[in-house]
Amino acid sequence: ILNVEQSPQSLHVQEGDSTNFTCSFPSSNFYALHWYRWETAKSPEALFVMTLNGDEKKKGQISATLNTKEGYSYLYIKGSQPEDSATYLCAFYNNAGNMLTFGGGTRLMVKP
Amino acid sequence: SQTIHQWPATLVQPVGSPLSLECTVEGTSNPNLYWYRQAAGRGLQLLFYSVGIGQISSEVPQNLSASRPQDRQFILSSKKLLLSDSGFYLCAWSPVKGGGKLFFGSGTQLSVL
Numbered sequence: 001i002l003n004v005e006q007s008p009q010s011l012h013v014q015e016g017d018s019t020n021f022t023c024s025f026p027s028s029n030f031y032a033l034h035w036y037r038w039e040t041a042k043s044p045e046a047l048f049v050m051t052l053n054g055d056e057k058k059k060g061q062i063s064a065t066l067n068t069k070e071g072y073s074y075l076y077i078k079g080s081q082p083e084d085s086a087t088y089l090c091a092f093y094n095n096a097g098n099m100l101t102f103g104g105g106t107r108l109m110v111k112p
Numbered sequence: 113s114q115t116i117h118q119w120p121a122t123l124v125q126p127v128g129s130p131l132s133l134e135c136t137v138e139g140t141s142n143p144n145l146y147w148y149r150q151a152a153g154r155g156l157q158l159l160f161y162s163v164g165i166g167q168i169s170s171e172v173p174q175n176l177s178a179s180r181p182q183d184r185q186f187i188l189s190s191k192k193l194l195l196s197d198s199g200f201y202l203c204a205w206s207p208v209k210g211g212g213k214l215f216f217g218s219g220t221q222l223s224v225l
Contacts, residue, residue, distance in 0.1 A: 006155075032211040043202065044156075046213035089156065093211050099146070099171065100214060104155035 002026055004092045006103035013080050014111050020076045021106040023090030027071035032093040034100060035064055035075055039086040047075075047088075080110040114139035118203045118217030125224050131176075131190040133220050135203030138184065143205040145186040146214065147178055150200040159201075162186060198224045 005024045013019050025033065032051045038044040048057040053068040061078045077084055087107045091100040118135045125131060137143050147159040158171045160178035168178050175194050179187045186203060201220045206212040 034213055036214075043216035043218055044214075045216075049211070049213050051211065091156075091214075099158050099161050099169075101158065102148070102156040 002092060002094060002101040004090065004101050004103040006088075006090055006106050008106060009104065010107040010109070012109045012111065015080060015082060017080050017110075018076070018078045019080055019108065020074050021088055021108075023073045023075070023103055025071050025073070025090070025092040025101075025103075026094065027069060029094040030068045030071075030092075031095040033066055033068075033073050034091040034093070035073070036089040036091065037086050038089060038105070044089060075106075077108070080108070082110045082112050084108060085110045114205075114207075114215065116203065116205055116215055116217045118220060120220060121218060122221045123223070125193050125222065127195055127224055128192045131188070131193050131197070131222070133188040133201055133203075133222075135186045135188075135217055136184055137205045140184070140205070140207055142183060143207060144212075145180060146204040146206070147186065147188050148202045148204060150202070156202065160188070193224045195224050198222055 007022050034049050035047040036044040037047050048064045050066040055066040057064045063076045066073045087105040089102050089105045091102045093100055115138045145162045148156045149159055150156050160168055160170050162168050162180045165180055176190050203217040204214040206214050
């Protein structure tokens with residue numbers, strides 16, 4: 001069983017605050033690391049697919065970095081807005097199979 | 113464009129009753145297909161995945177089974193539901209064998225009473 005950990009479990013911030021979350025995963029047999037955003041009453045949607053050590057991805061005010069050697073990824077949100085409120089999931093793909101292992105998620109709540 | 117359909121959206125079933133959740137994908141061929149479950153307060157747990165018709169891999173021992181009778185159809189079943197089967201079930205597909213991002217269905221909220 002692969003261990004994918006996310007921290008914090010939940011986060012309450014004020015509108016305009018910047019924030020970041022952590023995803024840790026096994027550093028061996030790395031294939032890809034995904035970030036998903038899951039809004040209430042909707043399905044999870046992919047934010048980023050990261051495959052190379054040192055990868056940095058950006059989508060609007062959200063960005064992510066990847067360190068495959070030490071087994072962690074950071075997701076940053078600059079200037080959080082209430083519409084950024086969601087659960088952010090990371091998922092690890094190892095090269096031994098065809099499955100994604102998800103972390104427990106970070107639930108972000110942005111107060112206006 | 114590709115779409116994924118999952119039904120029903122909600123289901124309330126008594127303990128010991130059977131279960132059948134269906135998922136179909138349109139607009140692509142030979143997708144990888146997945147069933148995930150989110151138990152209350154926890155992340156997404158992979159239940160089954162399939163890389164082709166009749167090919168099912170199970171990740172956790174459980175009271176559930178999965179079948180893929182057609183290329184773009186994935187079914188989650190149980191002969192007798194347990195209370196612990198309650199949860200939110202998500203079907204997903206990915207277009208690439210290994211590494212591709214997942215596209216999720218709208219989910220089924222199952223309550224076993």
